[in-house]
Amino acid sequence: MDSLVVLHTSDTHLGYRQYGLSEREMDIYEVFGEIIEAAIREHVDAVIHSGDFFDSVNPPPQAYYHAIPYLRQLREKEIPLIVIPGDHDIPKRRVLPPLMVLERLGLLQVIGLREPEKRDIRLRRGGLRVAGFRNTKGPGARQQLLKALTRLSQDSEYPSILVLHQSLRGVSPEYELELGELPKGYSYYAMGHIHLYKKYMVGESAVVYPGSPEALRRDEAEAQPTRYIVLAEIAPGKTLSSSKVKLTSPRPQLVYRHTYSSDKEFKSFIARVREEVVRAEARTKKKPILHIILDNVPRMKKTSIYDAIDRLLRTHVLALRIQAVTRDTSLPRTVQESTANINHYEILKELLGDEGLAKLALELIDTLSLDSKQAAIIQAEKLLAKYFGIEV
Ligand SMILES: [Mn+2]
Missing domain, CATH: 3.60.21.10 (Metallo-dependent phosphatases)
Incomplete structure (x- = not known):
């Protein structure tokens, strides 16, 4: 042998x-x-x-x-x-x-x-x-x-x-x-x-x-x-x-990328995701991890869109990760497009003269624009602890 x-x-x-x-x-x-x-x-x-x-x-x-x-x-x-x-x-x-x-x-x-x-x-x-x-x-x-x-x-x-x-x-x-x-x-x-x-x-x-x-x-x-x-x-x-x-035991992880165009069309997208999530759970007996990456979301609708996703999908998943790139509908498209390419980190680094501070500033901007005020406060406190060791 x-x-x-x-x-x-x-x-x-x-x-x-x-x-x-x-x-x-x-x-x-x-x-x-x-x-x-x-x-x-x-x-x-x-x-x-x-x-x-x-x-x-x-x-x-x-x-x-x-x-x-x-x-x-x-x-x-x-x-x-x-x-x-x-x-x-x-x-x-x-x-x-x-x-x-x-x-x-x-x-x-x-x-x-x-x-x-x-x-x-x-x-x-x-x-x-x-x-x-x-x-x-x-x-x-x-x-x-x-x-x-x-x-x-x-x-x-x-x-x-x-x-x-x-x-x-x-x-x-x-x-x-x-x-x-x-x-x-x-x-x-x-x-x-x-x-x-x-x-x-x-x-x-x-x-x-x-x-x-x-x-x-x-x-x-x-x-x-x-x-x-x-x-x-x-x-x-x-x-x-x-x-x-x-392998049959890994938990399903579903990733969707979607460009928002209208409420009606967004609804049918979520309905499709929901169907697939339910099917994945039935197949594996495990609630999936769901990632949704959205583009072109009107800034005014961000909160209601997050709420809708949460309401329709939360109970069917173990974890729900949403990422959205918003579009400011009040600005002309040319302005929106030219600002989309700005590297905020580089600008902040130059202004503040410090990489750590620039990262903190960037994270704070993200954090403080969270939809829920309470979540923003909790995240901001975590950042303070991370960068300065301050426990609030
Ligand atoms: Mn390794």
Whole structure:
């Protein structure tokens, strides 16, 4: 038997609590459970995690509480989990990365924490070579990484996997590596850091980003609403097959962009959104997160539009995020268009001569134009605390 099957996942960000909602934190634990169950159901030989296992270097107790039973199930089935530290797993000061707690419990294996590392993993059937290096960022990252890779040449007779938590050219405008700079000869390249599914080939070997199991930001949800893990069958020096498998537990996130033109037409837009939201909830048994980005909203109507959206949709969603660009109907269109391009931040920075003050001023302008006075006061107080440490 010289081929192996691995489950590849990444960027689970355990402990992350989107919008401060405990439901969102639980969503992340639930999808982690789905991943572990898939590994057991598919009888994979190993699970590879490409980093950002935890969201923070100080994960909340809940993150351990929920992860540990799942990791135990995996251990009982003798399926090893190998992980490299992502940028979120690495403390800035010299303290212990939280992943080491789980390694100490014998629940996973951390590789490449301090040095580029190659390790042979003993499996129920045969062996697997895993090589990797923790995330490297900041100035000089590219040079440091290229140097690390010279120590990760493939020299094993086992099926082999190189695990990295970095951006490749073409997946992100800021990248540290090019595809052609990956050391040759690995069976599979398990990438992390980018929260979207991507697949490339180097010779006969797949280079794959499985993406994050939950979309953690609006742009991620918009770019790729469906979330995946990857199952790969590998042999020495090549990928025999790799397929993305859809996850069923992620919470639906719906993103709509709409340009306001009339009340009548806006009503039918909201009715359509409502239908789709209700359908998504029925399908997944989870209330969606709903993002609505509006353009061309007459300033005078902003409040009533927000109220209408809230009234019609609030009970069907877990979180409702509305963003509106308003149009001042009392100004001539030419004036509106020319003012639309003004960079307020640059003007404020020049006037105030300070980046921090300019940011504060900008945030205050946004905050104080909130529809509800009470909400504006609360937000303004938060800003004072943030910028000056003043508790009101
Ligand atoms: Mn990352």
